[in-house]
Amino acid sequence: MNGYFRTENLAVGYDGNVLIRDICLTLEKGSVLTLIGPNGAGKSTILKTITQHLAALHGTVSVAGQDLASQSPRQLARQMAVMLTDRIRPELTTCAEVVAMGRYPYTNLFGRLTPQDTAAVETALRQVHALELAQQDFSTLSDGQRQRILLARAICQEPDVLVLDEPTAYLDIRHKVELLDILRSMARDKGTTVVMSLHEIDLAAKASDCLLCVRGETVMAFGPPEDVLQSHAVEQLYDMEKGAYNLLFGSVELSRPQGAPQVFVVAGNGCGIPHFRALQRRQVPFAAGILFENDTDCQVARALSEHVICAPAFSSMTSAQFEAAAAAVVRCSAVLDAGAPVGELNRLNGQLLSFAREKGIPVYTRYPESEAVHG
Amino acid sequence: MKDKIRAVPADAQPTIQVRNPVRFITVMLLLAGLLLLGLLLNVSIGSVAIPVGSVFRMFWDGVRYALAGLFDSSAAERLQALVRTSTESQILFSIRLPRLLLASVLGGALAVSGLLLQVFFRNPIAGPFVLGISSGAKMVVSFTLIFLTRYIRNVSSLALVAAAFIGSLLITSIVLLCSQRVRSMSMLLVIGIMVGDICGAVTDFCITFADENDIVNLTNWSMGTFSGASWDHVKTAVCLCLLGLLAACLLSKPMNAYALGEGYAKSMGINIKVFRLMLILLSSLLSACVTALAGPISFVGIAVPHITRTLLKTSRPSYAIPAAFLCGAVFCVFCDLIARTVFSPTELKISTVTAVFGAPVVIIMMIRRRQSQEI
Numbered sequence: 001m002n003g004y005f006r007t008e009n010l011a012v013g014y015d016g017n018v019l020i021r022d023i024c025l026t027l028e029k030g031s032v033l034t035l036i037g038p039n040g041a042g043k044s045t046i047l048k049t050i051t052q053h054l055a056a057l058h059g060t061v062s063v064a065g066q067d068l069a070s071q072s073p074r075q076l077a078r079q080m081a082v083m084l085t086d087r088i089r090p091e092l093t094t095c096a097e098v099v100a101m102g103r104y105p106y107t108n109l110f111g112r113l114t115p116q117d118t119a120a121v122e123t124a125l126r127q128v129h130a131l132e133l134a135q136q137d138f139s140t141l142s143d144g145q146r147q148r149i150l151l152a153r154a155i156c157q158e159p160d161v162l163v164l165d166e167p168t169a170y171l172d173i174r175h176k177v178e179l180l181d182i183l184r185s186m187a188r189d190k191g192t193t194v195v196m197s198l199h200e201i202d203l204a205a206k207a208s209d210c211l212l213c214v215r216g217e218t219v220m221a222f223g224p225p226e227d228v229l230q231s232h233a234v235e236q237l238y239d240m241e242k243g244a245y246n247l248l249f250g251s252v253e254l255s256r257p258q259g260a261p262q263v264f265v266v267a268g269n270g271c272g273i274p275h276f277r278a279l280q281r282r283q284v285p286f287a288a289g290i291l292f293e294n295d296t297d298c299q300v301a302r303a304l305s306e307h308v309i310c311a312p313a314f315s316s317m318t319s320a321q322f323e324a325a326a327a328a329v330v331r332c333s334a335v336l337d338a339g340a341p342v343g344e345l346n347r348l349n350g351q352l353l354s355f356a357r358e359k360g361i362p363v364y365t366r367y368p369e370s371e372a373v374h375g
Numbered sequence: 376m377k378d379k380i381r382a383v384p385a386d387a388q389p390t391i392q393v394r395n396p397v398r399f400i401t402v403m404l405l406l407a408g409l410l411l412l413g414l415l416l417n418v419s420i421g422s423v424a425i426p427v428g429s430v431f432r433m434f435w436d437g438v439r440y441a442l443a444g445l446f447d448s449s450a451a452e453r454l455q456a457l458v459r460t461s462t463e464s465q466i467l468f469s470i471r472l473p474r475l476l477l478a479s480v481l482g483g484a485l486a487v488s489g490l491l492l493q494v495f496f497r498n499p500i501a502g503p504f505v506l507g508i509s510s511g512a513k514m515v516v517s518f519t520l521i522f523l524t525r526y527i528r529n530v531s532s533l534a535l536v537a538a539a540f541i542g543s544l545l546i547t548s549i550v551l552l553c554s555q556r557v558r559s560m561s562m563l564l565v566i567g568i569m570v571g572d573i574c575g576a577v578t579d580f581c582i583t584f585a586d587e588n589d590i591v592n593l594t595n596w597s598m599g600t601f602s603g604a605s606w607d608h609v610k611t612a613v614c615l616c617l618l619g620l621l622a623a624c625l626l627s628k629p630m631n632a633y634a635l636g637e638g639y640a641k642s643m644g645i646n647i648k649v650f651r652l653m654l655i656l657l658s659s660l661l662s663a664c665v666t667a668l669a670g671p672i673s674f675v676g677i678a679v680p681h682i683t684r685t686l687l688k689t690s691r692p693s694y695a696i697p698a699a700f701l702c703g704a705v706f707c708v709f710c711d712l713i714a715r716t717v718f719s720p721t722e723l724k725i726s727t728v729t730a731v732f733g734a735p736v737v738i739i740m741m742i743r744r745r746q747s748q749e750i
C-alpha cells in the first residue's frame with residue numbers, strides 16, 4: 001500500500017450505467033496527473049467521481065489512505081479543491097470575493113474573513129498574477145482572467161489535491177503556459193497533487209508526471225508520458241485516420257496527400273518542411289530524399305508522404321540510396337530544390353539535382369542559382 | 376484535521392480588502408432613516424391628521440403602559456383607557472400603528488423572499504409573484520376562507536399563514552418540477568405566470584360560486600391591501616418574519632458560495648439538497664406570511680432586492696439580506712402611504728402602487744442585463 005492518491009477498481013458513470021471501469025491509479029504526493037482522450041470519452045466523468053460530485057459505481061478514491069466517500073463535506077473541502085468548466089456569472093461580485101469563497105471550509109458560520117483569510121486571498125491572487133484585478137467585477141473579466149481568478153479561488157482553499165477540468169480551455173497560448181507553470185510550482189513547492197484533463201497533448205506530456213489515456217470501457221494507458229506516448233499512441237487514442245501526431249515536436253500534421261508522387265523534393269536541414277506543408281495544403285502527393293534520419297525534415301516528410309528515401313544518421317549517403325532516389329525522380333514531373341546546403345555527407349543530393357536536369361525534368365528552386373551549392 | 380504547511384502565517388497583515396463594510400453601514404443608516412420618516416408620515420397623515428408631537432406623546436404612553444402591563448394588570452386597563460380616550464388615539468393605536476407595522480414587516484419579508492428565490496434560481500428576475508407562488512398561496516387561503524369559515528367562526532391568522540404556506544409550497548414544487556425540464560429562465564417565468572393564472576382562475580371560480588356571506592372578507596383581501604390590519608396580524612407577522620429573517624441570515628454563507636454554481640458549492644462543502652430545500656421553505660414561509668395577512672403584492676419581491684444590490688454595489692447575501700428587509704419595509708410603507716392618501720377617501724390596492732414603482736425598476740434591470748450580456 002503506497003501512493004498518496006489512489007483509485008482502486010474505480011468504476012464511473014451516470015445513473016448506474018458504467019462508462020469506464022477498473023480505473024486503478026497511484027500517484028505520489030506532489031505529482032501531476034493529466035487525463036487525455038477524445039471528447040466524450042469520460043474524462044470529466046472520472047474527474048467528477050474523484051471530486052465526489054458523482055458517486056463511484058464501484059471501487060474507491062482515497063487520499064493519504066483515507067476513503068474520500070467517507071469524509072464529511074467540510075473535511076473533503078479542506079482536502080480537495082476544484083476548477084470546473086461551468087460558466088459562472090455571479091453578479092456584482094468582485095474578484096477578491098470570488099477568490100475569498102475558497103476560504104469557505106475555514107470560516108465561521110457567518111463566513112467572516114479573518115486577516116489570515118484575507119492574506120490567503122491576497123497570496124492566491126498574487127500567485128496567479130491577478131492582484132490588480134482584486135476589486136474588479138468578476139463579470140467584466142476576459143476568459144483568461146476568469147480562469148486565473150477561479151484558479152486563485154481553488155488555491156485559496158489550500159487543497160492537498162487540486163482537480164481541474166480543462167483548465168486551459170478558452171486560454172491563449174501565453175496564459176496556458178502561465179497556468180501550467182503555476183500548477184507545476186504548486187506541485188513542486190507545496191506538494192499539491194494535481195489531477196486535471198487537457199486537450200493539448202504536447203502540453204500534457206510536458207507538464208505531467210503521469211498521463212491517463214481515457215477511451216473506451218477501461219482506461220487505455222496510465223504511466224509517465226514517455227511510456228504512455230509510444231509511436232502511434234496518440235493516433236490510436238483519438239482514432240485519427242487522417243493526419244499524424246509527432247511526439248517529438250508535439251505537433252500535428254494534416255492529412256497526407258494520396259496518390260503517386262508528382263513532385264520530388266530534394267531537402268535536408270529543415271529546409272524542406274515549408275515545402276512539404278505547402279504541397280500538403282494543395283494535396284499534391286510528393287516524394288522526398290535523400291534525408292538523414294536525424295533531420296527534422298525526415299520527421300515531417302514521413303508524416304506527409306510514403307515515399308521518403310532515408311539515410312542513416314552520421315554516415316555518408318550510399319549509391320543504393322541514390323539509385324532509389326533517382327528512380328523516384330524519373331517518375332515525377334518536377335523536382336523541387338529546397339535549398340539545403342550540400343556538404344561532404346550529402347554530396348549525392350547535389351548529384352540528384354544534376355541528374356534531374358540531365359533527364360530534362362524541370363528543377364525549381366526558391367533560391368538564386370548562384371547561392372545553391374551543387375557538388 | 377491534520378496540520379498543513381500553510382502558505383500564510385497566522386499574523387499576516389493583508390494589504391487588500393475583500394469586503395468594505397462602509398458602504399453597507401451607510402446604506403443601512405440611510406434606509407433606517409427613511410423608514411423612520413415613512414413611519415412618522417404614515418401615522419400623522421390621513422383623513423384625520425395627527426400632529427407629530429401628539430403622536431410621540433401617545434406612543435410613549437402606549438409603550439409605557441404596555442410594558443407596565445406585563446407586570447401589573449391595572450396598567451393594562453390604563454392602556455385600554457388610553458386607546459379609547461380620543462378618536463386620535465383610537466386611530467393611532469387601532470388602525471394606523473398596526474397597519475404601518477404590518478406594512479413594514481411584510482414588505483421586508485416579501486423582499487427577502489424574493490431575494491432567496493433569486494439566489495435559488497441564480498437569476499435576478501425570480502420572485503414570489505412572477506413565479507406564481509403568491510397566486511398559489513392566495514388560492515389555498517381563499518379555499519380556507521370560503522369553506523372553512525362555514526365550520527369555524529374565526530380563522531386565526533396563524534391558520535391563514537399555514538394555508539398560504541401549503542399553497543406556496545405546492546406551486547413552488549410544480550415550478551421546480553418544470554424547471555428540471557426547461558433550462559432557460561425565461562421559459563421558467565412563462566411557466567410561473569401560467570401556473571399563477573391557473574391558480575387565479577381556480578380562485579375566481581370558487582369566489583363566483585361561493586355564498587355572498589363567505590366572501591365578504593375575501594374581496595378586500597384578495598386584491599392585496601394592508602388595511603384591516605389587526606394587532607393579531609402584526610404579532611403573527613413579526614414573529615414569523617423575524618424568525619425567517621434570522622434563518623435567512625444564517626444561510627447567507629452558503630448562499631454566497633451557491634452563486635458560483637452547484638459544482639463549486641458542493642466542492643466547498645455545501646449539502647446542496649438540504650440547502651436548496653431550506654431556501655425554498657424559507658422563501659415560501661415569508662411569502663406565505665405576506666399573502667395570508669395582506670394578500671398578493673406584486674413587484675416588491677423583484678424590484679426591492681435589485682434596488683438593494685444596486686445601492687450596496689454587491690450581491691453578497693450577508694449584506695443584501697438585512698438591507699433588502701429594510702429596503703422592502705421602506706418601499707411598502709411609502710407605497711401604502713400613497714395607496715391610502717393620494718385618492719383619499721378612496722383607497723388603492725397596494726399592488727397598484729407597488730407596480731407603478733416596481734415595474735419600471737424591473738424593466739430597466741432587464742434592459743441593462745441584456746446589454747451587459749451582449750458585450
